[in-house]
Amino acid sequence: MGSISLRNVSIIATDPLFKNLDFVIADGDRVGLVAGNGRGKTSLLKCMVGLAEPTSGEIVRSRGMKVGLVEQDVPPALLDLTFHEAVLRALTPEQREDEAWRVDVVLDEFQAPEAMRTRTVRALSGGWQRLMLIARVWVSEPDALLLDEPTNHLDLQKMLQLETWINAAARNIPVVIASHDRAFLDAVTNRTLFLRPETSRYFALPYSAAREALDEADIAAEAQQERELKEAARLRKQAAKLTNIGINSGSDLLTKKSKYLRERADKIETSIQSLHKERSGDIRLANSGTHAKVLISLEDVAVITPVGDPLFRIAKLHLFQGDRLVLLGKNGAGKTQLVRLLLRAISEPGSVPGIKVSPSVRLGYTDQAMSQLPAKGSPADYIGRFGVGDQRTKALLAGAGFPIEKQGRPIAELSYGQRARLGLLGLRLEEPNFYLMDEPTNHVDIAGQERLEEEILAHEATSVLVSHDRSFVRAVGTRFLLIKGKRARETEDAEGFFAERAVADEQ
Template sequence: MKLQISDGYKSFGAFDILEGAGLQVKGSEKIGLVGRNGAGKTTLLRIMAGEEDLDRGQVIVPKNVQVGTLSQITFSDLDRTVHEALLEVFEPLKQLERDMEALTRVLETDPGEANLEKFDRLQTEYQAKGGYEYEKELKTVFHHFGFSEEDLDRKLSEFSSGQRTRIGLVKLLLSKPDVLLLDEPTNHLDIGSIEWLEGYVKRYPGAVIIVSHDRMFLDHVVDEIAEIEFGKVRTWPGSYTQFVKAKEDWLEKNHDAYMRQQEQIRNMEALIEKFRYKKNKAAFAQSKIKQLDRMERIEDSKSDRSRMKARFTSARPGGKRVLETDHLQAGYESVLADATFTLMKGERLAIVGPNGTGKSTFMKTIAGKLAPLSGTFRWGHQVDLGYFDQDTAQDTGTGTVIDELWDVAPNATQTEIRSTLASFLFTQDEVFKDISDISGGERVRLALAKLMLAHDNVLLLDEPTNHLDIPAREALEDSLKDYDGTVVFVSHDRMFLEKSATKILEIRDGKTTLFDGGYADYLEGRAEPVQEETRAAEKKPAAKASFQDQKALKNRIRKIEELIGQEEEKLEAMRELRYEPEYYQDYRKMEELDAQIDDQHNAIAALYREWEEKLAQVEEAEG
């Protein structure tokens, strides 16, 4: 057993956070800690890390078990280089190096058996602890968090606080505690870094407890879900998706069992009441009373079903062609993105790409907040723009929540304002909270509420899911799908991309590529970008195929289908290699593997194209 919390209670003022919570970590489990914002997830992590005490209950961590969390990683001297700061993790290995160097000098003058045996022991220990690999591992992990090798020689003071947080996460991973606690580790990481982190965590030798609202990350990494609800922790085996279904099934079955027991209790109480005063039935009634007393009562299922209910609508329809860009170059001093595309009414365009490629810069450019370096963009007829980013979400006024909403909709009735706030989970006295007292998640919900009241027909959303819990993300997905306007958004949440996007614009190395569909389509179709304006040319009708030709075509179609199955199996095997230490600990090998995966995507895409062409020929010949 590595860590155990039993019957834990924790309150902050009048708010009870944990009420009899328990959790056990036995070996190398990968546990996803989920629950609504404010449920107590971070509090529970802090208790496990020894940074908070329970008001009542017990926390057991054996003395030989090291628990690691990001808050323990500090950089006291910002004038040191990143490399120097990260090497602190390997101080025991550095000490072994110094001991070996000192012994080497001794061996020059005294090469006796005892010294040789001691050197052999030191060298064996050094090798077993990864002494010959730690520099490579350091560079690999650092690289996968979006840094270059040259950044290792820069001083910590040269990095922003957000970048230093990522460097701290690198240091935490390199320290390899027995129990690794991660609080929203995918925040501010791009998709490539998230996918690498999935492989790293999946193969991590110790236990990992992860607070995350990234559903796909949880699905790919964890083997157990611990949900905090109503102050208690209930664990469920499997991934997040499996947990959602299992919980729904349990709620239904438990409620049915509760209702059956209640009916049984009512029947028994009726019998007791009927016979308790009859002499010849008094013993029977008494036995039923004892049976009721001994009965283990089933608690009715309860689950927090409150959910954000955003509903975006547009005040006027606007034109069909919403946005046209022609070699639009966005950036500050150098070009980060060069785009030519047309956005039509009702489309939902997601912008993806590695960190630093210019996604937010591109959004600011089309929003008119930043002048383009060159090229043009033109919004269509009667376009009303609504803009959201994390800066605008956090940059709020100084009044109350309800005042903030009234400022943007002064003509709205109190009923409309209160109803809108209730849709975003601001109820009763919460609407009179001071803005300065609300959390990051509440600020995002408030900013989205303001956007909803504006009734714009185009929404520009830069990372709208940051600080939102899973139910709020799902509600936002639903609202965007039902929205009658057009959406352009940036997100690294792959599930949100899959559920919300109808097109994806990838920015990479200063170039842009457009793909149809959601995230899964983007992955499958990276080798086959949409070529707008070139697919309008009509194909000439082919001559009717002979019977033999049709037979050959059908045979080829069957063969292609077999090949597609085989090649997709190969692709899946390649993807699995990402989780092998040989690859995820060596970024050069990982880059080579990614290139091979891209080539495999190309091969499969080519087979699908041929399959579609042959199928069309058969249909034309038969039609």
Template sequence: MAIMKIRGIQKSFNEKQVIQKAEFDIKQDSRIGLVGSNGSGKTTLANIINGEIPADNGTIEMFNGTVKIGYLKQSTEQSVHEYEDAYTLAENGLFHHSSQLGLTKEADLFNEDWNNLSGGEKLKLSLARVWASRPELLILDEPTNHLDLQGVEWLIEELKAFKGAIVIISHDRYFLDKIVTEIIEIEDGITRSFTGNYSAYRLEKERLYQVQLHQYELQQKHKQQIHQQMANLKNWSDKAHRDSTKQGSASERRQIGYKEYHRVKAKKMDNQIKSKMKRLNQELEKNEIKQPKEESRVRFEFQETRKRGKRIIEAASLSKCFGQRCLFDESHFYMNHGEKMGLIGQNGSGKTTMMKILLGQEKASSGDVWLSESLKIGYLSQDVTDLPAEKTAIEYTGLTDREAIGRARTIFANIGLNEEKLTVPIGQLSLGERTRVKLVMMLLEELDLLILDEPTNHLDLASRESLEKTLLDFVGSILVVSHDVYFLEKISEKLLVIENGKITRKEFGMREYNEANTRKNRDKEKAEQMMVLQNEINAIIGRLSYMTKDEPGYNELDQKLAELYRKKRELA
């Protein structure tokens, strides 16, 4: 049953039409992924559905006239105190939800200084607030941004158990694959519905593209054939017109109707040309197949890195504490030139602090970190609000040489920022567009090590996939923090893992790490099941030891014991 029917929604800002025609239903149990490139209108549509901004045209019909909506926005700049009274939220289970996300009431919920919380902690509190409001429809705009892997897995399980409808705006392919059963794509301001998760949507999009491309090519060949026939007729017609005006020889002039014959012939051919053109135009008007729009291929390019020594980073007995709280202690690890490493750990484990130590922005409490003297580092932070809002992207590069500016403009175009975007202040760009500006600044330099903090945040799906390919081709070193499971699995060859107060180097990537964790969890679950079975077996054996075979209930207990032994053998 549809709880919301969205019909003919249109929205423009100034003279730019962002949404041309949005139409789809949200059912009681919908699991919808809302996808599209940066700036395609996803967040605008979410704000219209939530009633925050009006549509220019179109209607939204709600079941029983109203639907309670819980809306998690992409930005989490406001404190939980400014949304609702914290004690009211507590009654609705906010403490339970926040604790599931790894937050505590004392440390986080009533923290007077919201600015002291990390992006992940702010997002988790906002998630808990939305959850506690008991919505019928959840709208989540990039809900996995800043969540660690544990938080993402928790959110997946909670959303699977949620009884209402869900609309998710996300560029996290792993997350979409696990949750959604329908994709609503916004392209050129028009929505289009696909059944299945994100991977199924990508396959169907590629199939439709190939089908349309084949049909378009067939129609183009047909048009070429018709045009060639018309060109031939035109040549013959021109010749007939010329022949109809010729004076001819004396004998030809004596032939009655010479000119008339060629005049009629020319007219007949002219009519054939007009008829073929008319039929072609009618056919195209009725069944014209447009050339399929090829997805924008975002191209990232890095300057060739200079040769470096093998080892570029080495840490010995590294510790970092804030007062009595130690993030990591007595840690030893290293990084070689050309290695692509993922830095993973739960929120608050010290990933950002570790990156700051490498960048020289933070000092270790004890121990040493050695960096190669000639090492040139590029750092991409997850905060896109630190760019100068009043400057344009070109001004921000600081380039003055014409050739260098030309190269920068080419990279901006390749990364999906057209000339129009380069002439407006950065403050008017979307979060994804600002991330791209930051990336361009790195692309303009010769770098040996890229330290990337959530590099896929705010990037659309096409940009994420393109960035993966480019980073795989990058011959320098990469240290990346990301919640994007697919991205980390593609990029990481080695890992630095922060857990139990230690940083350890792993000689395998994210895929192997996840597989090992899955096996570990299965073994743990198996051991727990085995313990439960053994306890039941011991209990029954104890009861049978006090009974004789002819006592009532003996056979029933004996059969139950045999069944438990069978289950134990299967589990083993």
């Protein structure tokens, strides 16, 4: 049995990230840690494991507790090791000598194929690198497990596999998971902590139920604040009235009572905290519109791998204005290849046999790597290319979450979340009427995801989308193209595909 106790824990950077956290995480608690990018999630996890100290307060771990932290990035020293060796190195030299068998047991838990275990970490996909990092921590048999963005780079099947593993293997120890994936949080957590600069909120509920409770608490807090401000205004009005009467009548008693009322109003106003508003930069889209009803037509189109191997064929498909077509299929089915084919057909009209593009199509494109961002230059340089002027550039970047001091930093030094916001801002300035998006919510926090969904729906943006984010797919998709067995066919929704991948994972 073990627990991690937080007692009045605060972390202050330039401004407070959060204050006065006071709760206990015990065996069986699986806590979803939710906050915007750069709002303290990673800092809190590092404090909980003992790699950093909070600004104030204390974190107490049960005596002898071993806390395992799975960080986001692969240490460079592991890149040239094999998968098996990278996990083995997490054991002590004595354990490697006598208990190397534990590595194979853990790799079996994560269903790592035998051939995969001898590959270098550098040669692994991003998803397998992520599972390698988790396996390294798990093989050391921690008493508590902390996971920092564990679903980054995972495809849907590996995500479902990780959900199953957490709910089984890690069900009896304290677990804390920092994640922006709403469906994943719902599947694996039973508690949720919303980190906020002033008053953080902790609920004994998984994410969606906790979010509803949070919204209710925020509405109640807003109503309470409104009542308190009205009361302060009433007291000031009464004080002013008594002051006038006291001056005219020469009554010291009324003057004293007026002072007392003003002090009460001051006390009420001082005690009121600013209400928290979740934001992830000002994510907005545009829709320049078109009179065309059919934007893209596909007829007898072959989708192939980069080396020419056939993947699947599309017999006939029309994309109408307002459609939001989600591409479904397991990794390697050809979703990204279809996106690239559409990108080429739009960028070079007539270059792809079988694909006709309306001349009125104005493309907005983004992919997982944000490849539309230049390799060199700063955010200010990139946005300046759209001809909006220096002042407008500064204002747009500030609205997207880039303060003046960060607008001139090299893009290469930005976090993935910052690059995602910058890429989405550039997408808006393209003023497209057709969006081609491959994993647009990668590295975007929950507030940003919800904002992106709202913008897509509000603008009725015609789109072709690839996403492993189940919440995002459910929110925005209107049509669904399932790629399976070298065929592509439309399906009513994504639920059958999600269920099928879950069954495939169990098998």
